[in-house]
Amino acid sequence: MTSTTMRIASALGFLALGASALTACSPTAADAEDTVAFAVTDLQGLEELQREYGAFEAKFEELTGLDLEFFPVSDRTAAAAALGTGDVDVVFTGPAEYVVIHEKTDAEPLVSIERDGYRSCIYVKTESGVTDVSDLAGGSIAMSDIGSTSGHLGPSQLLVDAGLEPGTDIDVVMAGNGVHQALLRDDVTAVGIGCHDYEEFMAEEDDPSAYTVIQEGDLLPPDVIMARADLDPEIREAVRSAFTEHFDELLASMLEGKDNAKYADARLIETTDADYDAARDLYRAIGVDDFSEFVGE
Numbered sequence: 001m002t003s004t005t006m007r008i009a010s011a012l013g014f015l016a017l018g019a020s021a022l023t024a025c026s027p028t029a030a031d032a033e034d035t036v037a038f039a040v041t042d043l044q045g046l047e048e049l050q051r052e053y054g055a056f057e058a059k060f061e062e063l064t065g066l067d068l069e070f071f072p073v074s075d076r077t078a079a080a081a082a083l084g085t086g087d088v089d090v091v092f093t094g095p096a097e098y099v100v101i102h103e104k105t106d107a108e109p110l111v112s113i114e115r116d117g118y119r120s121c122i123y124v125k126t127e128s129g130v131t132d133v134s135d136l137a138g139g140s141i142a143m144s145d146i147g148s149t150s151g152h153l154g155p156s157q158l159l160v161d162a163g164l165e166p167g168t169d170i171d172v173v174m175a176g177n178g179v180h181q182a183l184l185r186d187d188v189t190a191v192g193i194g195c196h197d198y199e200e201f202m203a204e205e206d207d208p209s210a211y212t213v214i215q216e217g218d219l220l221p222p223d224v225i226m227a228r229a230d231l232d233p234e235i236r237e238a239v240r241s242a243f244t245e246h247f248d249e250l251l252a253s254m255l256e257g258k259d260n261a262k263y264a265d266a267r268l269i270e271t272t273d274a275d276y277d278a279a280r281d282l283y284r285a286i287g288v289d290d291f292s293e294f295v296g297e
Contacts, residue, residue, distance in 0.1 A: 035067045041076045041093040052257030059253040080104045095221035095279040096149040103291040106229040109271045111243045112222035116265035120154025120217040121195040133162035139189035140171035142182040146296035153282035155192025160285045221279045
């Protein structure tokens with residue numbers, strides 16, 4: 001064998017060895033099939049996901065034998081895009097977000113989580129003398145974030161139920177986290193917010209009796225764990241079964257995350273897309289009948 005031939009043979013052998021090593025180190029198809037990419041729409045960044053759902057990750061993997069891989073998303077639009085491309089398998093989101101994500105991707109509910117006391121409230125300063133929602137005609141109301149189920153859609157439905165058209169019969173001010181302060185400054189006549197948020201505001205007030213809830217809504221649609229349309233049926237069933245058979249354990253692990261305190265005393269319910277027609281009706285309360293885009297984006 002000539003020296004040139006030997007060098008070529010050596011090079012080919014090195015390339016073959018390198019390819020073999022890469023194959024050994026790379027994830028196999030089986031590994032990929034055992035992984036569930038998981039996103040939460042109201043958390044941003046991997047650090048937040050690990051802090052709030054780290055205990056849940058460990059419990060889920062223990063119960064299913066699957067690898068739960070956190071996929072951080074910047075917002076609900078990014079979550080929908082990731083579902084559509086297959087980068088994410090499962091998304092945990094709210095009912096208003098579900099409606100649009102379903103419209104965009106055909107993703108369906110696996111299971112839903114109904115929060116205890118998940119309702120919208122409208123409250124006023126007691127000294128205002130306002131006792132009924134209809135009395136707010138010609139006034140103004142502060143709500144939180146555009147498209148929020150409990151802080152925008154729910155309160156808007158309460159206005160409609162009282163015969164008021166939001167934006168026409170009453171001014172709506174989207175105040176974000178400053179809703180209560182807007183009422184304190186008398187910038188608005190009332191606040192429409194989630195009832196749990198109202199309770200948190202009152203816990204910080206010296207005199208909670210200075211405020212009166214004039215309307216409390218019905219229980220809002222539940223949060224939902226939804227799966228991409230083409231997710232492997234076995235993975236889909238494994239995730240669903242983990243929740244239906246071990247919900248108490250999974251909920252306890254979720255509650256180790258500080259921001260998940262809102263799920264205390266939550267219950268699991270099995271749902272289909274039709275169960276979210278109630279959320280679609282809430283959109284109609286703000287004049288939206290096209291669910292293909294998120295409100296305000």
